[in-house]
Structure formats: C-alpha cells, structure tokens
Amino acid sequence: MGGKLLIILTGASGGIGGDLIPSLAEVDSLIGIYNNANPPTRDLKNVSLQKLNLLEPGEIEDFISTRKSELTRVTVLHFAAASIDGLVASYSESDWDHVLNVNLKAAFLLNKALLPLMMRDKWGRIVHISSYVARNGRVGTLPYSTSKAGLIGMSRTIAKEYGRFNITANVLTLGYFNSGLTQNLKEEDRNRILAQIPSKKFGDIGNISNAIIFLMRSDYVNGAEVQIDGGI
Numbered sequence: 001m002g003g004k005l006l007i008i009l010t011g012a013s014g015g016i017g018g019d020l021i022p023s024l025a026e027v028d029s030l031i032g033i034y035n036n037a038n039p040p041t042r043d044l045k046n047v048s049l050q051k052l053n054l055l056e057p058g059e060i061e062d063f064i065s066t067r068k069s070e071l072t073r074v075t076v077l078h079f080a081a082a083s084i085d086g087l088v089a090s091y092s093e094s095d096w097d098h099v100l101n102v103n104l105k106a107a108f109l110l111n112k113a114l115l116p117l118m119m120r121d122k123w124g125r126i127v128h129i130s131s132y133v134a135r136n137g138r139v140g141t142l143p144y145s146t147s148k149a150g151l152i153g154m155s156r157t158i159a160k161e162y163g164r165f166n167i168t169a170n171v172l173t174l175g176y177f178n179s180g181l182t183q184n185l186k187e188e189d190r191n192r193i194l195a196q197i198p199s200k201k202f203g204d205i206g207n208i209s210n211a212i213i214f215l216m217r218s219d220y221v222n223g224a225e226v227q228i229d230g231g232i
C-alpha cells in the first residue's frame, strides 16, 4: 500500500473488534481502543492498546495530542457500539441518549479529531460499522437501528466534504457473525435466524477483515455501503 499506515480500531474489547486484531495487525500497526473491559492480551508487536472513553471529547483530544507522532496515514474503524433493547412507546430517554451517543456522537467526535491529520497527510480511511437492522428494522432495537442508519448519512457527507483530500468514508453493514453477542444466542433463536440467511451460516471474521483491507486499498470506493450479511 506504500508508506506507513496506522489502524485505529475502536471496540477492541468487543467480540468482533477483538477478533479482528490479529489479522489487521498483519497489515500494519494498530491501536486498539477500549473503555472498560480489558481486551484480551495480544502479544503482537504491531499492536498497542489505549483506554479511552469516546464520549469524552477531552480524552479524545489528549489521545490525539499524546500519540500525534504515530498518527500518520490513519484508517479508523468504528467498532465501538452500545445497544439497549426496548419498545418505542416505553423507551427511556436516557437509554436513547446513551445508545445514540456511543453509536453516532462518538464516531463524529473521533472523526472530527482525526480529519485534520488525514487532510495533512492527504490520506485517510474512515470505516463505520452498521447493521442490517438499519435498513430492515427489528423489534426492540429503536436507538440501535436508528443510529446505525445515521452512520450511512455520516459516511456519505464526509465522503462529499473530504474526498478531495484522498479521504474515503464507507460503511460496512453487517449481518450475523460467529463472534460477539451472537455467541450467547439460544439454540432455537440461532436456528430461526439461520433459516432467514440465504448463505445458511453466520459470517466469519475473515469476511470483515477482507472488506476492511479492500477499503484501505481503494481510493475510489467512497461513500459506499458494503453489505456483509450472507444475503439476509
């Protein structure tokens, strides 16, 4: 890909984010961001971990200023997310605020802090992580599905504003994966979901890392939504 690249991956302590670290660290250096849970220790020479609450703009600013010399030709992968289920008519305002803040506002704050560095380098890759429920909806997922749909608009607007700096912003729209929350599904729920997936299986982590590497290598896929969902 030419020149030193750096991947910033949020949600490094999450199921999918954590599982992606080994394959992405083969591409180049990676900073894994977590908030509360310690990510599994990764004895990989290219990987460092950073504790950072993405809802605190001051913590983001400190992170950028402390590690500025490392932050060249950055790809940011927004895997951090929150989800609190409930039906619309009884949904709590504070839960709505929390999910929207983690899933949308945190992405805005981190993008805002990184874009000046990307413009300086005339190189940047932003990858937002959406879900098939953004387009399909699912009972009980009000702020989650709403925020995941919002990321599509955020990507397209960033693509239009910053494309001329060789900065791309795209969305991966994920279905069900053999990682993270799906590991806790009851057998009957798992079978019900599998019946709806044309590919008749949950996705492997390699499907996501391949798409990320493709987006890192392309300077002309911009504002796109890449569905990785087995056709659900």
Ligand SMILES: NC(=O)c1ccc[n+]([C@@H]2O[C@H](COP(=O)([O-])OP(=O)(O)OC[C@H]3O[C@@H](n4cnc5c(N)ncnc54)[C@H](OP(=O)(O)O)[C@@H]3O)[C@@H](O)[C@H]2O)c1
Residues within 6 Å of the ligand: 010, 011, 012, 013, 014, 015, 016, 017, 033, 034, 035, 036, 037, 038, 052, 053, 054, 055, 078, 079, 080, 081, 082, 102, 129, 130, 131, 132, 174, 175, 176, 177, 178, 179, 180, 181, 182
């Ligand atoms: N699992 C699936 O099948 C699936 C399907 C569709 C889409 N997705 C999307 O894929 C991504 C990863 O999913 P997952 O299942 O791996 O999620 P997960 O296991 O629930 O992990 C969520 C991550 O978000 C981090 N986080 C939450 N609040 C934060 C904050 N304020 N500051 C910094 N980090 C914060 C958590 O950090 P701490 O734990 O350290 O607090 C954790 O690392 C999410 O965007 C999700 O919406 C997943």
